[in-house]
């Protein structure tokens with residue numbers, strides 16, 4: 218690891234000022250991806266700007282029919298939050314199956330979506346639930362946020378503050394996990410809100426995407442059979458030592474069908 222400065226600003230303005238003053242500085246939240254990248258010398262920031270003590274950054278609250286989760290909320294905070302477990306159990310369950318206990322104790326919502334790993338779980342939740350990302354300067358729709366492999370719409374000096382999730386009528390996330398890392402070989406999140414169905418797929422391509430054929434089929438009939446009847450072409454999907462593009466294409470409707478069954482069994 219290369220030498221770096223460590224800074225712990227007291228508020229949002231100071232954080233953004235530090236990022237603007239030094240283009241090579243990077244935010245650190247849980248450090249679960251960034252520190253590993255630094256150890257491997259894949260990242261060499263001049264400074265780490267620690268956001269963990271910013272006021273309110275870890276807050277979780279319901280506002281009417283929306284859930285607002287602070288960017289610094291740990292995966293374990295979301296997994297164990299009694300109101301999320303009651304009102305949006307699909308999200309609590311997703312967070313509770315990320316990585317292992319240590320990753321869930323430190324990894325954050327903001328770090329996960331800023332990193333935008335192609336196999337990460339939270340990006341699927343943001344897309345399927347039609348969430349919005351609140352930064353220090355604007356609100357970004359999930360549809361516009363995830364732009365490519367490890368790429369997002371964030372400016373280099375922009376800080377995610379919170380994510381707002383509309384509470385759906387029915388939702389579930391099912392992942393076929395890599396047994397070593399627990400990342401998604403393929404993960405599918407299905408959500409129905411006000412009759413509209415959104416389906417997001419992670420792990421299968423260079424970044425998370427919405428699956429239009431499944432959304433159409435499930436909007437016509439929100440049943441597992443409707444999902445099973447959809448065929449997904451393998452073109453453009455990931456192929457690696459874990460699974461071929463054809464295998465991933467096969468998994469997408471299979472997991473979507475299981476997600477619909479779960480979503481119908483538990484409200485949201």
Ligand SMILES: Cc1cc2nc3c(=O)[nH]c(=O)nc-3n(C[C@H](O)[C@H](O)[C@H](O)COP(=O)(O)OP(=O)(O)OC[C@H]3O[C@@H](n4cnc5c(N)ncnc54)[C@H](O)[C@@H]3O)c2cc1C
Nearest residue numbers: 246247248249250251316324325327328337338377399400
């Ligand atoms: C062994 C292991 C298994 C894992 N398994 C899974 C899994 O099953 N599913 C899954 O989804 N994920 C998995 N992860 C990833 C994990 O969930 C973390 O969420 C992820 O590593 C990044 O979160 P973090 O808070 O640690 O971010 P950090 O490592 O601190 O930061 C990651 C990146 O995000 C930026 N960043 C952080 N916070 C903000 C912010 N608020 N605003 C702007 N930029 C920000 C940083 O500058 C950095 O570029 C796994 C990780 C490990 C190490």
